[in-house]
Amino acid sequence: MTASSTKRESFDVRILRQAAPGEPSRWETFRIPYEPNLNVISVLQKIAAMARNAEGKETTPVAWDCNCLEEVCGACTMVINGRVRQSCSALVDRLLEEHEGEIELQPMTKFPVVRDLVVDRSRMFRALEKVKAWVPVDDYYDRGAGPRESQESQEERYPLSECMTCGCCVDACPQYSKVEVERRPNESIEEHQARQAEAEKSEFLGAAPISQAMLFNRHATGAMLADDRLNALSGPGGIQVCGNAQNCVAVCPKEIPLTTSIARAGRQTTVHAIKKIFDR
Amino acid sequence: MAEQRVLVVGGGLAGLAAAMKLAELDIAVDLMSLVPVKRSHSACAQGGINSVNDTTRQLGDSEYLHFDDTVYGGDFLQHQPPVKEMADWAPKIIDLMDRLGVPFNRTQEGYRDQRRFGGTLFKRTAFAGATTGQQLLYALDEQVRRQHAAGKVNIYEGWDYLGPIIDDDGRCRGATAQNLVTMEIRAFPADAVVLATGGCGLIFGRSTMSMACTGSAASRSVQYGAKYANGEFIQVHPTAIPGADKLRLMSESARGEGGRVWVPRTPQDTRAPKDIPESERYYFLEERYPKYGNLVPRDIATREIFNVCVNEGLSVEADKQCVYLDLTHIPREELDRKLGGILHIYEKFQGVDPRDQPMKIFPAVHYSMGGLWADYERTAAGGLMPGSPRNHQTNIPGLYAIGECDYQYHGGNRLGANSLLSCIFTGLFVGPCIETALKSLDASASDAQFDLLHRAERSKKEMEHKKLLEAPTGGENPYLIHQELGQEMTKAATVVRVNDQLTAAIEKVAELHERARKCSLSDTGVWTNQNVMFTKSLLDMFPLAKALLKGALARDECRGAHYKPAFDMPGVESTDPTERRQQAELWCDKFEEKNRKWLKTTIADFDSKGDPTLSYEDVDTSLIPPRPRLYGIVGGDIIESVWKERQVKKTESGAQGVEKPANGAAEVSRDPVPANK
Ligand SMILES: Cc1cc2nc3c(=O)[nH]c(=O)nc-3n(C[C@H](O)[C@H](O)[C@H](O)COP(=O)(O)OP(=O)(O)OC[C@H]3O[C@@H](n4cnc5c(N)ncnc54)[C@H](O)[C@@H]3O)c2cc1C
Ligand code: SF4
Ligand code: SF4
Ligand code: FES
Numbered sequence: 002m003t004a005s006s007t008k009r010e011s012f013d014v015r016i017l018r019q020a021a022p023g024e025p026s027r028w029e030t031f032r033i034p035y036e037p038n039l040n041v042i043s044v045l046q047k048i049a050a051m052a053r054n055a056e057g058k059e060t061t062p063v064a065w066d067c068n069c070l071e072e073v074c075g076a077c078t079m080v081i082n083g084r085v086r087q088s089c090s091a092l093v094d095r096l097l098e099e100h101e102g103e104i105e106l107q108p109m110t111k112f113p114v115v116r117d118l119v120v121d122r123s124r125m126f127r128a129l130e131k132v133k134a135w136v137p138v139d140d141y142y143d144r145g146a147g148p149r150e151s152q153e154s155q156e157e158r159y160p161l162s163e164c165m166t167c168g169c170c171v172d173a174c175p176q177y178s179k180v181e182v183e184r185r186p187n188e189s190i191e192e193h194q195a196r197q198a199e200a201e202k203s204e205f206l207g208a209a210p211i212s213q214a215m216l217f218n219r220h221a222t223g224a225m226l227a228d229d230r231l232n233a234l235s236g237p238g239g240i241q242v243c244g245n246a247q248n249c250v251a252v253c254p255k256e257i258p259l260t261t262s263i264a265r266a267g268r269q270t271t272v273h274a275i276k277k278i279f280d281r
Numbered sequence: 282m283a284e285q286r287v288l289v290v291g292g293g294l295a296g297l298a299a300a301m302k303l304a305e306l307d308i309a310v311d312l313m314s315l316v317p318v319k320r321s322h323s324a325c326a327q328g329g330i331n332s333v334n335d336t337t338r339q340l341g342d343s344e345y346l347h348f349d350d351t352v353y354g355g356d357f358l359q360h361q362p363p364v365k366e367m368a369d370w371a372p373k374i375i376d377l378m379d380r381l382g383v384p385f386n387r388t389q390e391g392y393r394d395q396r397r398f399g400g401t402l403f404k405r406t407a408f409a410g411a412t413t414g415q416q417l418l419y420a421l422d423e424q425v426r427r428q429h430a431a432g433k434v435n436i437y438e439g440w441d442y443l444g445p446i447i448d449d450d451g452r453c454r455g456a457t458a459q460n461l462v463t464m465e466i467r468a469f470p471a472d473a474v475v476l477a478t479g480g481c482g483l484i485f486g487r488s489t490m491s492m493a494c495t496g497s498a499a500s501r502s503v504q505y506g507a508k509y510a511n512g513e514f515i516q517v518h519p520t521a522i523p524g525a526d527k528l529r530l531m532s533e534s535a536r537g538e539g540g541r542v543w544v545p546r547t548p549q550d551t552r553a554p555k556d557i558p559e560s561e562r563y564y565f566l567e568e569r570y571p572k573y574g575n576l577v578p579r580d581i582a583t584r585e586i587f588n589v590c591v592n593e594g595l596s597v598e599a600d601k602q603c604v605y606l607d608l609t610h611i612p613r614e615e616l617d618r619k620l621g622g623i624l625h626i627y628e629k630f631q632g633v634d635p636r637d638q639p640m641k642i643f644p645a646v647h648y649s650m651g652g653l654w655a656d657y658e659r660t661a662a663g664g665l666m667p668g669s670p671r672n673h674q675t676n677i678p679g680l681y682a683i684g685e686c687d688y689q690y691h692g693g694n695r696l697g698a699n700s701l702l703s704c705i706f707t708g709l710f711v712g713p714c715i716e717t718a719l720k721s722l723d724a725s726a727s728d729a730q731f732d733l734l735h736r737a738e739r740s741k742k743e744m745e746h747k748k749l750l751e752a753p754t755g756g757e758n759p760y761l762i763h764q765e766l767g768q769e770m771t772k773a774a775t776v777v778r779v780n781d782q783l784t785a786a787i788e789k790v791a792e793l794h795e796r797a798r799k800c801s802l803s804d805t806g807v808w809t810n811q812n813v814m815f816t817k818s819l820l821d822m823f824p825l826a827k828a829l830l831k832g833a834l835a836r837d838e839c840r841g842a843h844y845k846p847a848f849d850m851p852g853v854e855s856t857d858p859t860e861r862r863q864q865a866e867l868w869c870d871k872f873e874e875k876n877r878k879w880l881k882t883t884i885a886d887f888d889s890k891g892d893p894t895l896s897y898e899d900v901d902t903s904l905i906p907p908r909p910r911l912y913g914i915v916g917g918d919i920i921e922s923v924w925k926e927r928q929v930k931k932t933e934s935g936a937q938g939v940e941k942p943a944n945g946a947a948e949v950s951r952d953p954v955p956a957n958k
Binding site: 020043060073076090116119136155158223 | 301302305316317319320321322324325373376377379380381382384385386387388389390391392393409410412415416419420423424426427429430438460462463465491492493524525526527529626629630631632709758760761803804806808809811812815
């Protein structure tokens with residue numbers, strides 16, 4: 002804690018707000034009484050309770066997403082002082098050191114804004130479906146234990162399996178672009194989602210699902226779908242789109258070795274392509 | 282008849298397990314959740330999941346002993362057949378999770394590794410790094426995604442369950458829910474509705490639970506006639522890191538590795554902790570429990586920390602209750618090696634290095650043992666009847682409850698690493714039970730005859746929503762009321778319970794409920810209005826809060842996590858052998874009397890205003906006769922021997938109605954094990 006922050010009485014939070022998709026966005030500033038050890042979530046809770054901006058004008062509470070508040074559910078991602086990260090583990094004292102007197106919050110940049118800091122990340126879950134990120138067991142009856150696994154293999158899989166689909170990696174990726182399909186009047190939630198899914202079909206999958214594909218290819222039973230996964234990674238929006246900028250690995254809050262996964266995916270898809278030629 | 286469907290509400294471990302099992306049985310499933318299922322609270326569990334396993338078996342462990350530890354730890358308040366069934370299933374469940382790809386820690390040879398948890402002698406706990414809950418949740422999430430890809434499960438994420446839809450015959454035919462983004466309210470026709478909506482920690486303001494753990498779904502169901510059971514049983518964890526937004530769990534291993542708990546002898550001493558000399562530090566656990574020191578069992582640690590702050594006014598800070606948990610006397614390298622992971626959590630959220638400065642910790646609400654009342658059908662052998670439509674059904678036909686939101690498995694107190702198990706078990710087990718239930722129905726809730734019912738219930742919910750949005754301005758602030766409710770509940774109904782305080786709290790909470798009805802909204806919009814959704818869940822916290830307080834006030838005894846000093850039974854203090862014996866006899870008399878009176882499930886029924894009435898139900902303890910829980914009690918040895926003699930006499934005189942377990946294990950008797958030794 003710096004000397005200046007212990008004496009501080011209040012600080013400002015500048016938030017990029019948007020009432021709904023298609024609406025213009027605008028900045029609004031809130032003044033928060035200083036307390037030590039706040040995080041961005043507790044600041045947003047205070048804003049919700051006071052519903053008044055720095056000029057003292059009444060305003061609607063800012064909308065945001067969160068659940069676990071322990072950096073394990075992935076819900077609370079936003080762009081804080083210009084960097085995409087989890088708001089539950091973003092500490093005010095640190096942020097004020099980074100940027101004196103003011104904290105800036107923006108929604109993630111690569112996903113459709115729902116309202117204020119809430120974005121629609123369903124594209125990330127759809128991507129997991131595309132790469133078949135699951136183990137294809139026969140059934141859920143009792144058939145004894147799974148395959149035996151070396152400590153080495155477990156230690157390789159475990160970090161990949163910590164991915165909480167927060168989206169930091171794709172938000173920071175230069176090759177990942179926003180796809181937003183505007184809702185038509187009277188369109189149902191399902192119809193809109195279906196059109197959104199269609200529009201992003203050949204767009205880049207992003208680092209997280211590539212890494213998940215590698216996680217399941219590494220598992221003895223999971224590998225039975227390895228070819229399907231490699232087909233998905235070789236298709237449009239697949240591994241070839243990655244420009245190797247390595248932004249993803251720098252922002253991942255779980256420090257997942259994404260570039261290692263991407264490199265491995267590159268090798269596996271190459272071998273897979275050659276195999277396909279010879280199998281023809 | 283239209284296709285029958287099941288609506289699963291909640292996508293934590295319990296809900297996901299139910300959805301995937303139902304899909305396997307070829308039943309159409311709609312899975313609904315407030316948060317994307319992968320972000321459910323189950324992800325927070327760190328420790329592990331229990332089952333007997335091949336190695337513990339060779340040391341004498343069995344399913345029966347796991348069952349025994351669970352009911353003993355729960356102070357015998359659970360019906361025993363469901364617990365027995367769960368313990369029997371446990372090894373199969375771990376095997377299944379292993380097949381699904383959970384990266385469990387491995388031994389050198391490649392087998393699953395296990396660790397030991399509180400309340401048992403055996404290394405029963407399988408774990409995946411420090412994120413077991415997350416790993417289990419993901420494995421189930423992946424299977425449900427697979428079933429979704431196969432067209433067997435529809436997923437509705439970002440929907441808030443508003444209540445069941447009940448027909449004239451009292452059968453549940455679906456549920457209403459509201460979309461958090463568009464605010465649309467829909468009726469979901471369903472032939473069975475399964476609630477898997479987790480705990481209710483937010484009633485206490487802040488807890489170790491996630492923000493979706495409001496208990497709203499359970500509350501909305503009791504307001505339609507579902508019963509709530511054992512609401513007063515709430516587990517409080519001794520060491521959490523108090524934060525402005527959440528109380529984050531600090532693992533017991535910090536004390537296990539030599540952490541010392543203390544407060545300055547001068548109240549709110551302003552000096553930096555390291556400037557306070559030893560003689561001015563109060564190591565209250567070490568002083569009061571010289572034998573166990575900082576490693577006293579969980580409930581005792583919790584009570585003492587609470588007491589030193591609340592009653593003795595020795596909290597480290599004036600405006601916040603906390604004590605020091607000090608590791609700074611241990612070399613850094615040793616700390617890094619043994620406690621690296623958990624110290625990182627403290628550093629990340631507090632911005633302070635616990636290797637340099639003592640951590641500030643305080644007990645926090647952690648788990649709801651109570652929950653929706655659910656039925657079961659028992660077999661002659663004492664387990665659950667597979668496929669019986671009664672299993673896990675609430676008192677409303679067609680409405681089921683599983684996971685943390687039901688009350689069945691943990692009695693008065695939950696053992697560590699048993700909850701993840703009960704969640705997955707109930708999810709898998711309920712599938713075939715619902716299958717049977719659906720087969721017995723001669724209609725589908727999607728048939729045209731139910732259209733009117735569904736439409737009427739939807740309009741009712743739309744009206745209620747509209748009314749909230751139209752509340753006059755200048756009224757109460759829902760966020761501030763939530764804070765007040767949390768303070769009141771934490772003060773009166775967590776660690777130590779005193780009847781005067783509970784009576785006062787009941788009055789205060791009733792008052793808060795009235796005020797909450799006069800909330801005005803700072804947002805009256807019709808798009809992604811979190812303000813109105815929060816206000817709804819706040820209003821729904823009151824019925825459960827009231828049941829909890831009322832149950833606690835009525836229960837004049839100590840059992841499991843429910844501790845009332847006025848009704849504590851002190852141990853045997855005397856050193857004279859005859860007197861000791863007499864005192865132990867008396868103790869056992871009192872214990873039997875207490876069980877006659879209070880070995881009962883508390884059941885709350887609610888009126889239309891959300892006010893509870895209590896009644897009591899006998900507990901099925903036919904498999905393992907209740908015995909005193911003697912964790913660390915003075916004179917525990919003599920009490921135990923007197924108790925055993927009585928049991929022998931009872932068996933000899935051929936006590937009626939006490940069924941012996943099939944495997945004759947009733948004679949198994951072990952020394953009581955302190956919870957965290
Ligand atoms: C910090 C912490 C650590 C823990 N560690 C362990 C451990 O090591 N071992 C162990 O066995 N147990 C542990 N527990 C307990 C265990 O994690 C929980 O009891 C368990 O995960 C609960 O799972 P669930 O499926 O019942 O509910 P949850 O995982 O809480 O899921 C509830 C679901 O219901 C949904 N929902 C809630 N309300 C609504 C609504 N109104 N409408 C629609 N959907 C709704 C939510 O979106 C969510 O999907 C721990 C608990 C905590 C707090
Ligand atoms: S390495 Fe690839 S995936 Fe990662 S940020 Fe760069 S382009 Fe994106
Ligand atoms: S890989 Fe890392 S940054 Fe990307 S979604 Fe997973 S946890 Fe988030
Ligand atoms: S709230 Fe779960 S990651 Fe921040």
